[in-house]
Amino acid sequence: MQGNIADCWLIAPMMAIAKHRKLLEDIIPENQYSLEFGIFPVRLLVDHIWTIVIVDGHFPILPNETPYFARYYGELWPNIIEKAVAKVIGGYHKLAGGIPADAFRSLTGASSISYMLGPDTDHGRLWDRIQFSLSSGFLITLSTNQTDIESYENFGLAHSHVYSLIETSIADDRQLFLIGTTIWRRWNGKCSELVVYPEDVTKNWEKSKKKMANQRLFWMEIDDFCKWFLLFTVCRYREGWDELRINGCHGEKSLYLHVSHRCQITIEISLSDPKMWEYHDVGFIFVIDDIGKLALCFSVEFHRAQKVKIYKNY
Known part of the structure; x- marks a missing residue:
């Protein structure tokens, strides 16, 4: 309570x-x-x-x-x-x-x-x-x-x-x-x-x-x-x-994953705001069903005033 x-x-x-x-x-x-x-x-x-x-x-x-x-x-x-x-x-x-x-x-x-x-x-x-x-x-x-x-x-x-x-x-x-x-x-x-x-x-x-x-x-x-x-x-x-x-770095441009068997993977990139106790998700990728197949990708815009996340599918 x-x-x-x-x-x-x-x-x-x-x-x-x-x-x-x-x-x-x-x-x-x-x-x-x-x-x-x-x-x-x-x-x-x-x-x-x-x-x-x-x-x-x-x-x-x-x-x-x-x-x-x-x-x-x-x-x-x-x-x-x-x-x-x-x-x-x-x-x-x-x-x-x-x-x-x-x-x-x-x-x-x-x-x-x-x-x-x-x-x-x-x-x-x-x-x-x-x-x-x-x-x-x-x-x-x-x-x-x-x-x-x-x-x-x-x-x-x-x-x-x-x-x-x-x-x-x-x-x-x-x-x-x-x-x-x-x-x-x-x-x-x-x-x-x-x-x-x-x-x-x-x-x-x-x-x-x-x-x-x-x-x-x-x-x-x-x-x-x-x-x-x-x-x-x-x-x-x-x-x-x-x-x-994985902590962010400026040198590497890519992250390589070797997937040896069928599975579900979520890859997420996030940025924290040092002024507020909140996280800003700037992108997601979901790999589902088939190995190597990109099933869903969408970007995220965070509207601080309304504190609502708007999702755009691609």
Whole structure:
């Protein structure tokens, strides 16, 4: 749950990551932290380099002894990650405002793609794209618009806010999305009355986990999904993939790869902005299916004012 600072851009990606235990163990390496001494190593991508950020177990709290910032019903890892990110960027106060692609990049090392939504969005293509993304293990967040504040609040949503997409379902021919919120407000429109998880799924859960699910998760139909969300961001994290990072140099003009068997490769070129904690992806190449065959290539323009990535296919 988000605390007393506007860092939904970080908390929502963490909410999407929560069910990926292997990824969490990569971020906070297992057996390398000390509960006795309150020392926690956190693995973050800083300036394109995997870096271990050490934080202690001292966290700001409210008078009722609940965390001032991130909190998650008896679990400490959100506080640890949030503190590590705050340490990297210069303090908790600098966590206010951001984009989920930056959080995904720093936590997973993977790039993200944002897709615009609207009344004219093709439901079939949208459903297929999200189904493919979730089945591939990708992580997804949703962002609301900055305008029409009153309408958002009337339906239990927040404007200029980031949510997480947990899963999808089809019930009575309705295409539904299970969405996680990082704040106390919850969607109260169509399908909000649906049970988050059936009893056979939650019967062995602790009460705190059931309470969290009922308060922080809700179902939404695809029509409302396209109406209320401005865009969704897909982090193409791939569990089990090998990674090679190469620092930029001015001498070599080409990078040669010898591919000995059929596989999928992603090649990415990124530039960091020293003035802001964000990355600018300047190009991608995906090699898929056939060895040596260029299947997809597109360039990226980053519009800082709107903080939206525009993709051009070639």
